Amino acid sequence: MPILDSRLPLVAAPMAGGPSTIALARAVAEAGGFPFLAGGYQSPDALAEQIAQARSIGGGFGVNLFAPAPTEIDEDAFEAFVDEIAEEAARYDIVLSPEPVSDDDRLDDKVAMLVDTPAPVVSFTFGLPGASALRALQSVGTTVLATVTTTDEARQAVDSGVNGLVVQGSSAGGHSAAFDPARDPRPLDTAELVRRVKHELEAPVIAAGGVDGPDAVAHLLEAGAEAVSVGTLLLRTDEAGTSDAHRRALADPSFTETTITRVFTGRPARALRNGFIDRHHDAQIAAYPAVHHLTKSLRRAAAAAGDTDRLHLWAGTGWRSARAGSAADIVQWLAGDD
Ligand SMILES: Cc1cc2nc3c(=O)[nH]c(=O)nc-3n(C[C@H](O)[C@H](O)[C@H](O)COP(=O)(O)O)c2cc1C
Structure with missing residues (x-):
């Protein structure tokens, strides 16, 4: 069957x-x-x-x-990452908490x-x-x-x-x-x-x-x-609930490649390569879901503002099609x- x-x-x-x-x-x-x-x-x-x-x-x-599986969080590395992206969040008047949030x-x-x-x-x-x-x-x-x-x-x-x-x-x-x-x-x-x-x-x-x-x-x-x-x-597609900013980026020829990054959530994910990925690539940490919770409000604000430079633009290698x-x-x- x-x-x-x-x-x-x-x-x-x-x-x-x-x-x-x-x-x-x-x-x-x-x-x-x-x-x-x-x-x-x-x-x-x-x-x-x-x-x-x-x-x-x-x-x-x-x-x-x-x-x-639950992961151990290196609190010092997490705090360093919070400092790393604090300025990005401040653009939207968001103050990031240095306390890692975990859930299942x-x-x-x-x-x-x-x-x-x-x-x-x-x-x-x-x-x-x-x-x-x-x-x-x-x-x-x-x-x-x-x-x-x-x-x-x-x-x-x-x-x-x-x-x-x-x-x-x-x-x-x-x-x-x-x-x-x-x-x-x-x-x-x-x-x-x-x-x-x-x-x-x-x-x-x-x-x-x-x-x-x-x-x-x-x-x-x-x-x-x-x-x-x-x-x-x-x-x-018409029926998908994809945000407008994400849809726009997928059709935008100025995005030229996808890459795998942990900067948005602490887990490897393939996305259209944008400024947020490039700026924080070297500081990324493997701390999921703590990084997901940390960047959530920033990403929500970026989506609402149409700011594709600070948004997780998930996309596979076939995105141009x-x-x-x-x-x-x-x-x-x-x-x-x-
Ligand atoms: C925006 C987006 C969200 C995704 N969310 C999930 C998810 O919640 N659970 C899951 O198992 N996979 C998720 N994936 C991965 C897909 O299930 C699937 O493995 C992937 O899209 C297949 O590759 P393609 O995007 O090149 O077609 C997601 C992929 C994208 C693009």
């Missing part, structure tokens, strides 16, 4: 922080793709509400959750909610679910996926008993799913990683990262993926279904 029950082998990647909306999920499902909701950063109640709406679409859908994104509450009101598919990123969470989700009929970025992570995930893998190459937009945020992601082509994982392990694979058109989708399916997950190419228009058109184009 296929791991995802959609007509097309095309997945709308979960994109937390705004882009993944119910409108996007609906448009992708109606076009024959498989939609994901982004559970990260949302309260359990808000996520439950989105899930109720996703159920009303009919058909399958997935819910993505963050499962980072209410993972246990979200899992409990998903056990009470099951979703067809739940995927995890940044780490694996605990054994009891995994068992509880599977016992209510949920297919559980783990996002991995290396064959080693893939092996750990398969050994833990998940039903399938989201294999994310280093070309992917947004956060790397790497279990260890301090590890520098090595450049790893998504198709190559899919081939290696399929060679070593018996697990259904959804490939993610770097899609820039239908040929890339076909290439990933040929490499052995059951389906292909697309994020960046949906960011400019991100088109405006309906998500259905993009899904059909990518799947060669038009």
Whole structure:
């Protein structure tokens, strides 16, 4: 049985922080793709509400959750980073707190909610679910996926008993799913990683990262993926909740490359290279979610002001092919279904 029950082998990647909306999920499902909701950063109640709406679409859908392992914070390094970016925040009259804030994104509450009101598919990123969470989700009929970025992570995930893998190459937009945020992601082509994982392990694979058109989708399916997950190419669609500043930057020719950075959140993430990344590259620290919480108000203010120089402009290497228009058109184009 296929791991995802959609007509097309095309997945709308979960994109937390705004882009993944119910409108996007609906448009992708109606076009024959498989939609994901982004559970990260949302309260359990808000996520439950989105899930109720996703159920009303009919058909399958997935819910993505963050499962980072707790990290030790070097308080001196954190304070130094606060000093480093204080001037940027001061432009918006924001005073940054030197106290690192840590949380687990209410993972246990979200899992409990998903056990009470099951979703067809739940995927995890940044780490694996605990054994009891995994068992509880599977016992209510949920297919559980783990996002991995290396064959080693893939092996750990398969050994833990998940039903399938989201294999994310280093070309992917947004956060790397790497279990260890301090590890520098090595450049790893998504198709190559899919081939290696399929060679070593018996697990259904959804490939993610770097899609820039239908040929890339076909290439990933040929490499052995059951389906292909697309994020960046949906960011400019009518139904996505992407901020105006982010949309503008994706279409702005003055951005010439993407790069992997920890400056915004303390976790490696691929973004359009901008001034904030360049100015603070040397001072970046691997302290997630403390850096995420630290820079949140600054990034919110930058987004509201249209300040793309201080915003986390998540984008994969295929960003130049991100088109405006309906998500259905993009899904059909990518799947060669038009
Ligand atoms: C704006 C944005 C937000 C993202 N948020 C999440 C998330 O919440 N959870 C997750 O597992 N992956 C997240 N990702 C990664 C995507 O799920 C996916 O792996 C990636 O977009 C695929 O690469 P592509 O962007 O080159 O298509 C995000 C990506 C982007 C661009």
